[in-house]
Amino acid sequence: MNYVSAENLSKSYGVKVLFKNITFHVNEGDKIAIVAKNGSGKSTLLKILMGKEIADGGEVVINKDIQVVLFDQEIDFDPKLSVEEFMMTLDSAPILALKKYHHALTSENPDDMETALAEMEIHKAWDLENEMEQILSQLKITDLSAKMGTLSGGQIKRIALAKLLTETRAEHRHTLLIMDEPTNHLDVEMVEWLENYLSKAKITLLLVTHDRYFLDAVCDKIWEMEDGNLYLHNGSYATYLENKMIREDNLNSTIDKANNLYRKELEWMRRQPKARTTKSKSRQDDFYETEKIAKTDTRKETLALDFEMKRLGNKILELRDINKSYGEKVLFKDFSYQFQRGEKVGIVGKNGAGKSTLLNIIQGFEPKDSGEIETGETIKFGYFAQKGLTYKEDERVIDFIKEIGENFPLANGKTISASQFLRLFLFDDQTQYSPISKLSGGEKRRLHLMYILYQNPNFLIFDEPTNDLDLPTLTVLENFLQNFQGSLIIVSHDRYFMDRIVDHVLAFEGDGKIKEFVGNFSEYRENLKNEEKSPKVEKTEVGSQKSEEKSTVQVVANPQPTNNQQPKKKLSFKEQHELETIEKEMPKLEEQRSKILDELNNETDYEKIAKFSAELESLSKKLENFELRWLELQD
Incomplete structure (x- = not known):
């Protein structure tokens, strides 16, 4: 179709x-x-x-x-709505049937329920509510009563994504x-x-x-x-790259032929008297077409340049027993790490685990609770943050870069101009002389990245650099970073980017625990999966390590249980989330149960007693199921 x-x-x-x-x-x-x-x-x-x-x-x-559904970067919402209310604003027949069914549950008119049940059946909406809850749970949206206006940008994006996926499931x-x-x-x-x-x-x-x-x-x-x-x-992506390379090779061959023909045709055009009108019109047309092909610019600037970076001394950056908490939430505890010359470290972990906080503490933007930070005298940080670019409204791209300097130094004593450096990062001449305000969001992010690199730092700190960058720019950036001789810290969720660049991983596991792994991101994830399957694991937490030696997580192959006991299986992510949810919900259910018992003890009206008894039975059954599941997960 x-x-x-x-x-x-x-x-x-x-x-x-x-x-x-x-x-x-x-x-x-x-x-x-x-x-x-x-x-x-x-x-x-x-x-x-x-x-x-x-x-x-x-x-x-x-x-x-067909219907066309868009998940956009910009999300419209009413800040006064709760998460649940926002989710139910979906304009689809199954959602409307579900809303009508919820209304019928509290309606005193029996016809409302009959109509609602019929619509639920017609639109196959019975499983929709469960699917919605599962999608929200997977995207870590648990508080459905929270107001949309109080949430972070990341939370709003996840809720909008849940709503979109629910909508595609709801529409048949x-x-x-x-x-x-x-x-x-x-x-x-x-x-x-x-x-x-x-x-x-x-x-x-x-x-x-x-x-x-x-x-x-x-x-x-x-x-x-x-x-x-x-x-x-x-x-696949690899197929696309191969096809693109073949196309560009063919184009370059065509341009070479056009250049030879162009020179001959240009000589012929210049030989003809200007006043002569017998010149072949078709040959003139062919000349201009050949000229267009010959002047096609297919030059791909390369980043294989030896940049003159400020020399790194013996001391790079050392963190000793760093602690940071917000109230009862511990971000890191007694964290120690010594960065080496040329080391490329990737920092991973769940949102809110403290990754950006550590970057801010390293650079002195945020205070630590305790511990020491020693930074080498030769270190010049280059920080690419998520907050974006600051510029004058009418300022041109080329002028913005030239504020730092007219030229960029190379190790061989030569320099490249600001314009040449801009071309390395895919800013053509026309864009270079355009106002920054006219750039797209992605182009502004690329310019921000260029602004950091043009300052020639020897220690780069990148916080989610790949957001809103296009694939051509990412390829250029990756090539640059692979040749970069200084030290590097990257916080990113882009697995491909991390695999190409980093050689060490610091994993923020929560509750102040940070684990070090030597290798790239995919190797770390594979190791983590093996660790979950294996009951005997020797963990190394960087925070408790006092020596400067590096170490990796060691997994014991084919561990054997002792005393005929089955090894305790580590909970999966889904099971761990389920356990945490149950532990939060059980006290609430017990509190509701106590309130209903108090109401029953003081009630004499038969209808109310029947109502409270039914609620009590339902709550008790749910509480019992939670308790049984809690025991299963604990075991």
């Missing part, structure tokens, strides 16, 4: 052409990723498909039997799901859950993401937008 067809679609803003005469089709079951440099028109194309923008030319036909008609950077602000466990959910779901998906592991796991087609064109690739 065809969902969307577009023929000869074009869109420009002033002189900037986003895309021209592109044609594509989306069929049922397609899972497509869009790859492009920021500012190439990805978001504009999505808005055209949503009907929020109009193309300059061409035609888009959307099947009348055909749906095209469009997602713009869905993994931003999700920790690794949530990303992996969403990845698994989307890869197994029978949906039609159009996805923009910078997470290459996520892209490979979920999508089977890639649309590449470049220089106003749309290139279609079937297969």
